[in-house]
Amino acid sequence: MALETKKGRTIGAAAKAAGLGVETIRFYERKGLIVQPPKHGGFRTYSDNDIKQLRFIRKAKTLGFTLDAIKSLLALESGTEESNAVIHAKSEETIREIQQKIAELEQMLASLQKFSTSCAHGKKTSAKHCGLLECFEKDWDCC
Template identity: 45%
Template sequence: MRNLTIGRAAREAGVGVETIRFYERQGLIAQPAKGSGYRTYSPEVVARIRFIRQAQRIGFSLKEAQELLALRADPEADCADVRAQARHKIAEVDERISELLRVRAALEAVVASCPGHGGLSGCTILEALDQAPPEAAACRCDEPMKRKSP
């Protein structure tokens, strides 16, 4: 397969043209040389884009996908390094699942207390949202999560 225009490369990789441009700006793929006035992409770049997209599909961030690509390119890297990255991602997913289960339980509790009819002045769900539980003061839900080292 010879080099492809950006549109053709996007179709081959299963992404939009803007995704390719974004990946270039983020340094995930190299900006190609212009051939015949058009930017052309090699089959290797298309494969790299597919790799990034697949990593995203299974939960890796773009930064993590870039780290995996760097490991893949490092002749000194070991499969254990990649496995450690994946195990770290599993731990993050487990943490998110736990948090979502806590959220679900809280929602189920307020829904169970709701009579499901009547005026809004007696809506127990709205009343519950007006009440700030004591632990809410310590909640850091809006703060970015700190990454744990693998």
């Protein structure tokens, strides 16, 4: 049952407000991304700031940041000049990683398109007759 109190929200209410699952929040607590809040009236209660952090984690993950990078970014909340440089560096690192993933996906797409046009629609009627393993070794240049 999701419950909101004057002191904060239970984990169920926090999960709903942040757009996450309860187990995801517990996972983030175990990984040290957020601090497990204190209990009030037998329930752990999450503050508005906890909800902001959880939303930040969710959004940062959609941008491609790793959990370690997100943890570092959360630690920099003070906003000093040094932290701005670290935020920039982490962002640039993530951009490079995403660009690498895009290049790999484009290569996969090109290979699948080549496979589709050469082997899957080739003259031979079955994969057995096409020599699928041999085609793979020759970068689909065989059927």
